[in-house]
Amino acid sequence: MPDRGTVALYSQLTDVVTMGASVHTPVEAAIAVGRPKAAEQRWFGRRWGSTILGAVAVVLAVITVAGLPYYAAPMAVRARSPLHQWLRPSGYVGQTAGILAALIFFFLWLYPFRKKVRWLAFTGAIAKWLDVHVATALLMPLIVGLHAGWRFEGLIGLGYAAILVVCASGVVGRYIYSRIPRSKTGVELDMGQVGQERRALLTEIAAATKLAPEQVEHRLATVPSVEEGAGLLRTFAGLARDDFNRWRAVHRFATDMTALDKKTIRRVSQLASREAALTQQARMLAATQRVFRFWHVAHRPFAITALVAVVVHVVVVIALGATWFW
Numbered sequence: 588m589p590d591r592g593t594v595a596l597y598s599q600l601t602d603v604v605t606m607g608a609s610v611h612t613p614v615e616a617a618i619a620v621g622r623p624k625a626a627e628q629r630w631f632g633r634r635w636g637s638t639i640l641g642a643v644a645v646v647l648a649v650i651t652v653a654g655l656p657y658y659a660a661p662m663a664v665r666a667r668s669p670l671h672q673w674l675r676p677s678g679y680v681g682q683t684a685g686i687l688a689a690l691i692f693f694f695l696w697l698y699p700f701r702k703k704v705r706w707l708a709f710t711g712a713i714a715k716w717l718d719v720h721v722a723t724a725l726l727m728p729l730i731v732g733l734h735a736g737w738r739f740e741g742l743i744g745l746g747y748a749a750i751l752v753v754c755a756s757g758v759v760g761r762y763i764y765s766r767i768p769r770s771k772t773g774v775e776l777d778m779g780q781v782g783q784e785r786r787a788l789l790t791e792i793a794a795a796t797k798l799a800p801e802q803v804e805h806r807l808a809t810v811p812s813v814e815e816g817a818g819l820l821r822t823f824a825g826l827a828r829d830d831f832n833r834w835r836a837v838h839r840f841a842t843d844m845t846a847l848d849k850k851t852i853r854r855v856s857q858l859a860s861r862e863a864a865l866t867q868q869a870r871m872l873a874a875t876q877r878v879f880r881f882w883h884v885a886h887r888p889f890a891i892t893a894l895v896a897v898v899v900h901v902v903v904v905i906a907l908g909a910t911w912f913w
Contacts, residue, residue: 640722647729650680651737658737665736676736677904685734685904688727692897695724721761724754746896752889760882766826766875768868781869788862795855796844806840807863809833822874833863 651658657670665671673680698720701707710716727750739747768781789800796803809832841856868875 637722640726643726644729647684647726647733651729651733654680662738674736676734681734681736684730688730688734689897689901691723691727691730692894695720695727696894717761717764721757724757728754743896743900746893746900749889749893749896753886753893756882756886756889760879760886763823763826763875763879763882766868767872767879768865778869778872781865785862785865788858788865792855792858792862795851795858796847803840803859803862806843807836807859807866809836809863809867822878826875826878829867833860833867837863 654670654674657665657668657674660668665675672678675681676685698716701710701716702713728747731747731750735743735747768784789803792798792803793800798806809829837856837859840859841852844852844855847855
């Protein structure tokens with residue numbers, strides 16, 4: 588059962604939404620005016636970022652497919668292959684992939700450093716750093732596999748297993764992180780700020796659909812899938828079910844708006860999805876934060892294990908001179 592403080596905060600949130608939801612404050616009006624331009628800039632930046640990462644992934648996949656006869660062969664056969672000089676771990680392609688993997692891996696550790704050091708705020712918002720962190724990390728299994736010649740033995744196998752676990756847990760962590768209401772800069776919002784944003788969203792949706800804010804709120808409402816105090820796995824499963832229920836509610840809401848043009852429907856759907864998400868996030872905030880804390884406890888040891896394995900591997904390779912450029 589939620590404590591009295593949580594109930595009081597949720598009551599204040601409900602009051603904020605239901606009282607005066609049809610009026611924009613000057614700040615909210617300014618935010619509403621700036622939303623299309625800001626959204627366009629974010630879409631443009633994400634498009635270029637996705638294009639670059641996608642191109643790198645395609646190149647790595649093409650090299651892997653082209654070298655499949657080499658990678659599938661036993662070690663004795665590999666040594667006599669004309670591709671051995673290029674695709675072996677210390678070869679031109681293999682070691683170049685290793686250098687790229689090491690650079691990316693050390694770059695990934697700049698994200699926790701950015702979170703700790705405030706004067707690095709000029710490098711960008713924490714939320715953007717996290718997006719780059721997760722997207723770049725997804726390339727690591729492919730790059731490391733190419734560097735290792737798709738053979739994982741000894742310390743290399745341990746390091747690769749740690750990298751796989753870190754990447755998988757990172758995707759889960761990014762999902763949990765997105766369930767905690769935050770500003771554009773990644774700063775966590777309190778219940779009052781969530782209420783203000785919901786009020787602005789309801790007002791904007793109501794203006795576009797010619798509905799009362801209360802009607803909009805009622806149509807987007809969903810039944811919680813899990814109660815406070817549930818276990819970790821049940822809470823996580825409930826978060827996923829809430830997302831699905833929210834998608835269905837927003838889809839039904841947009842389908843009913845047949846009198847609007849497609850551009851307006853698309854915009855209303857985006858606003859409705861954000862409003863419904865904020866409602867669910869506020870309702871499950873304490874449980875989500877609890878799951879996120881446990882995720883940190885599980886994610887960090889694997890990340891440190893991967894770091895140690897990579898550092899030891901790099902030091903040994905340089906010390907032995909097993910490089911094509913050394």
